Amino acid sequence: MIKSMTGFGRAEEITGDYKLSIEIKSVNHRYLDLNIKMPRRFFPFEAEIRNIVKEYVSRGKVDLFINYLDFKDKAGGVYLNKNIVEKYLDIGNELCEEYNIFDDLKVSHILNLPDVISIDEPKLDEEEIKAILFKVLKNACASFYNTRLTEGEKLFEDVNSKIELLLSTTKDIQERYPAVLEEYKSKLILKVNELLNGASIEDNRIATEVTLYADKICVDEEVVRLISHINAMSDEMKLDTGIGRKLDFLAQEMNREANTILSKSTDLNIANYAIILKTEIEKIREQIQNIE
Numbered sequence: 038m039i040k041s042m043t044g045f046g047r048a049e050e051i052t053g054d055y056k057l058s059i060e061i062k063s064v065n066h067r068y069l070d071l072n073i074k075m076p077r078r079f080f081p082f083e084a085e086i087r088n089i090v091k092e093y094v095s096r097g098k099v100d101l102f103i104n105y106l107d108f109k110d111k112a113g114g115v116y117l118n119k120n121i122v123e124k125y126l127d128i129g130n131e132l133c134e135e136y137n138i139f140d141d142l143k144v145s146h147i148l149n150l151p152d153v154i155s156i157d158e159p160k161l162d163e164e165e166i167k168a169i170l171f172k173v174l175k176n177a178c179a180s181f182y183n184t185r186l187t188e189g190e191k192l193f194e195d196v197n198s199k200i201e202l203l204l205s206t207t208k209d210i211q212e213r214y215p216a217v218l219e220e221y222k223s224k225l226i227l228k229v230n231e232l233l234n235g236a237s238i239e240d241n242r243i244a245t246e247v248t249l250y251a252d253k254i255c256v257d258e259e260v261v262r263l264i265s266h267i268n269a270m271s272d273e274m275k276l277d278t279g280i281g282r283k284l285d286f287l288a289q290e291m292n293r294e295a296n297t298i299l300s301k302s303t304d305l306n307i308a309n310y311a312i313i314l315k316t317e318i319e320k321i322r323e324q325i326q327n328i329e
Contacts, residue, residue, distance in 0.1 A: 039280060040329045041188030042066065042097035046181025048173050056106040057169055059177040061090070063185070065327045066098035075103035082167060086174060093178040094185070095279060096329045103170070116155045125150055189328070193274060196324050199317045200274070203267050203291070206317075210298065210310045211260055217304045256298045256307075263294040263314075270321075281328040288322045 042065040049058035071090060073083060090101065125147065133140045147153060270287045273280050295318060299311035 038186060039189040039193050039274060039276075040182075040185045041192055041327050042185070042281070042329050043188055043327055044097075044181050044185035046177045046179070046184060048176035048180060050169065050173050054107070054109045055169070056104075056108070057173050058104045059173050060102045061099065061177050061181040063094065063097040063099040063181070066096065069094065069096050070098045071101065072099070073101045073103070075101075076105050078105070078166070079103055079170060081163075082170060085171070089171065089174055090178060093182045094329070096281060103174075114156075118153055118155055121150075121152050122147060125153070185329070192324055192328055196321055196328075197271070197274060199321050199324075200267060200271050202317055203314060203321075204264070206310050206313050207260055207263050207267065210256065210307055213304065213306050213310070214256070217307065256301055259294045259297045259301075263291060263298075266291045266294070279329070281325060284325040284328060285322065288318055288325060292318045292322075 042063055044061075044063050046061045047059065049056065051057075069091070071087060073086060075083075075086075079086075086101070090099065126142075129140065129142055132138055266287050270284060270291075273283050273287065292315065295311055295314040299308060299315065302308040302311055
């Protein structure tokens with residue numbers, strides 16, 4: 038079953054020692070664009086985190102959020118870098134004296150300056166935290182995968198119904214084409230008879246004119262190619278991975294054939310059929326932008 042590029046997944050684990058929660062969300066994108074926001078303590082595991090996520094998704098803009106709270110008594114230290122503070126104050130005093138600036142510096146201003154405060158985070162058991170992290174991550178990815186699969190089922194049903202309409206409309210054009218020629222032939226004979234006031238005209242002259250007209254409005258090649266593209270799209274929809282780009286290409290080719298049919302059409306019915314084709318193809322193109 039196809040998968041949507043839109044999805045959301047969440048998982049968490051809470052104990053008396055910690056709380057770890059992970060959220061994943063995604064929207065459509067041409068390639069895989071994976072962005073991870075996590076505490077610094079998880080930075081060493083980033084490569085492995087990316088590899089795990091790639092097992093569940095191959096395309097889309099994916100945002101991954103990791104939040105961790107440690108309830109154990111392992112509080113780190115917070116330190117004031119006095120040397121840096123003194124340098125900031127020296128520069129501030131120099132500015133005040135040289136440019137006659139009023140000094141309204143407050144403690145809160147100083148604390149917000151870069152490198153004034155250093156935080157010594159508590160050391161964690163790497164293997165323990167890694168096991169916790171990957172367990173919750175895989176649960177979040179599984180939840181994420183399932184939502185994309187559910188959305189994919191809806192996309193499949195919608196696009197499939199539109200493909201069936203395209204096929205039936207194309208066959209309507211095929212069936213209508215011979216009638217258009219007969220109607221043209223009848224109108225031509227009637228018009229000639231009016232102009233010649235009942236005088237006869239050779240049948241081969243009429244046949245020649247009808248043949249020229251048929252060649253001008255002939256859409257047999259376009260119809261054959263269009264049916265081929267429609268069938269190819271239907272077959273592609275039965276696959277489950279990496280079909281989005283192929284579907285988009287097929288939709289472009291289908292639209293090209295529909296445009297040609299519309300430009301050649303001199304019959305109102307065929308023109309209406311071609312407009313239906315273009316409308317449905319555009320709807321399909323909008324939908325397949327979300328297919329992985």
